Amino acid sequence: MSAFIEIENLSYAYPVNEGETPRPALDGVSLRIEAGSFTAVIGRNGSGKSTLAKQLNALLRPDAGRVLVDGLDTADDAQIWEIRRRVGMVFQNPDNQLVSSIVEDDVAFGPENLGVPTEEIRERVDEALAAVSMEAQRQKGPHLLSGGQKQRVAIAGVLAMRPRCIVLDEATAMLDPKGRQEVMEILEHLHRQGITVVLITHFMEEAARAERIVVMSRGKVCMDGSPAEVFARGEELRALDLELPFAIDLAERLREGGLALPQGILTEDDLLEALCPSK
Ligand code: ADP
Ligand code: MG
Numbered sequence: 001m002s003a004f005i006e007i008e009n010l011s012y013a014y015p016v017n018e019g020e021t022p023r024p025a026l027d028g029v030s031l032r033i034e035a036g037s038f039t040a041v042i043g044r045n046g047s048g049k050s051t052l053a054k055q056l057n058a059l060l061r062p063d064a065g066r067v068l069v070d071g072l073d074t075a076d077d078a079q080i081w082e083i084r085r086r087v088g089m090v091f092q093n094p095d096n097q098l099v100s101s102i103v104e105d106d107v108a109f110g111p112e113n114l115g116v117p118t119e120e121i122r123e124r125v126d127e128a129l130a131a132v133s134m135e136a137q138r139q140k141g142p143h144l145l146s147g148g149q150k151q152r153v154a155i156a157g158v159l160a161m162r163p164r165c166i167v168l169d170e171a172t173a174m175l176d177p178k179g180r181q182e183v184m185e186i187l188e189h190l191h192r193q194g195i196t197v198v199l200i201t202h203f204m205e206e207a208a209r210a211e212r213i214v215v216m217s218r219g220k221v222c223m224d225g226s227p228a229e230v231f232a233r234g235e236e237l238r239a240l241d242l243e244l245p246f247a248i249d250l251a252e253r254l255r256e257g258g259l260a261l262p263q264g265i266l267t268e269d270d271l272l273e274a275l276c277p278s279k
Contacts, residue, residue, distance in 0.1 A: 004035040004165055004196045005056060009065035011219075012051060025051040027219035028065070033198065035164070038191040040207035040227075041200045043216030044241040049200045052216065053169045056198065057087040070164060085114065088158030090171040094142075094150030103145075103153050104129065104138040110161040121160075128156040132186050148179020155186060165196035172201060184209060204231075204245040208266045215240065227266050247271040 010029040013022035026048050033039055041049050054060040055067050058074040070086050072079040091097060100106040107125045116124065129135045132152035142150055151171055158166055168187070172180040184206055191197050199210060207213050213230040215223035217240055223230050231237070231248050238244075244252070251265040251274070261274050 002035050003032045003068075004037075004070055005031070005033040005198075006068040007031040007055070007065070008068075010055060010062050010067060011064040012055065012060060012062055014051075024219050026055070029219070029221055030065075031214065031221060031224075033196065035196055036191075036194045038187070038197045038209075038211045039199070040210035040213045041198065041216060042202065042204070042207050042213060042242060043222075047216040047240075048219040049216050050169050051219075053089065053167050053198070053200055056165075056167050057089055058083045059089075085161055086163055087165045087167060088161055088163035090151065090154050090158060090166065090168045092170040092173050094147060094154050094174070097154040097157070098142040098150060101141050102138075103134065103140050103142060106142060106153055107156045107160050110157055114161065124160045124162065125156075128159040131159055131189070132156045146179060147175045148182045151175060151179065151183055152186065155183070159190075163195070165198065166190060167198040167200070169200045170202065171199075172203065172206065180206070204243055205247075205267075208245045208248070215242070228264055231266070 008030055010026055011024055012026040013024045016022045029052065041052065043049050051060065055062065055074065056069065058080045061075050067074040069083045072083050074083055098106050099109055104125055107128050108121050111121045111124050129138055132155050134149065134152050134156060137145060137149065142153060145153065155166070172183050175183065180203065187197050187199060188209065199206065201207055208227045208231065210227065213225065213227055214221055215230060223233060223236070231244055234244050234252065243249070245266065247265060247268045247270060251261050251271055255261050265271050265274055
């Protein structure tokens with residue numbers, strides 16, 4: 001597989017006032033993210049996840065080391081807009097991301113700014129709204145939508161730019177369980193279509209649905225592996241203030257209680273299947 005993002009020895013500290021010592025928010029991070037992969041990033045507050053996300057589309061640039069996005073160096077001023085077009089970002093608060101008073105105008109905003117011809121904008125907006133199942137609400141005002149629907153419009157706005165990669169920074173944090181489920185289903189759909197997905201989340205159940213989990217601590221990558229590999233390290237995760245997903249935690253406790261459960265239980269469906277196998 002080819003790397004879509006290649007981060008080599010990346011360090012970054014936010015600017016400080018004179019006399020203060022800068023503290024690295026990212027400290028020697030090296031990470032390769034394959035094209036078309038689905039990666040979750042977890043870690044306690046302040047571990048550097050958002051700073052890493054902003055380095056992925058050149059909202060921030062390295063103090064040291066290098067970030068290559070689809071082969072483009074984020075330190076190169078001439079490439080910034082191309083990088084931002086290829087890597088779409090979705091943030092926590094949907095209200096801060098919607099700029100227009102009508103859903104479809106909001107989705108058109110990005111391609112309009114790129115100078116895409118009107119006919120093609122219409123096509124892109126239709127396609128993006130369909131991808132997030134929001135065609136029926138296209139004429140509505142965003143204020144009439146639920147949190148989950150607003151995030152879906154924000155995702156559609158990113159998709160209308162036809163990015164190769166989408167980065168979500170705690171984008172489900174303000175949503176109810178239904179809204180979170182809607183967003184996760186869209187991400188899985190985009191992943192199946194070959195878009196590279198990077199999902200920063202504090203919901204372990206969401207991380208368990210990725211192909212790979214990267215764990216951050218104090219500006220460094222401290223674990224990196226499949227959900228099964230990472231969640232097998234329960235003690236280390238707890239030491240980082242991270243919980244195990246409910247199903248994995250419960251399966252572990254049932255095993256301790258003497259129940260013979262198979263390995264590899266990640267989701268509630270897996271646990272259910274292990275406890276009451278469907279014939
Ligand atoms: P996370 O997203 O994992 O909570 P962040 O990347 O936001 O972590 O923060 C990493 C470190 O950088 C923390 O120590 C945080 O206080 C600091 N930091 C984050 N944003 C800023 C900023 N705008 N100015 C100064 N320091 C910041
Ligand atoms: Mg953050």
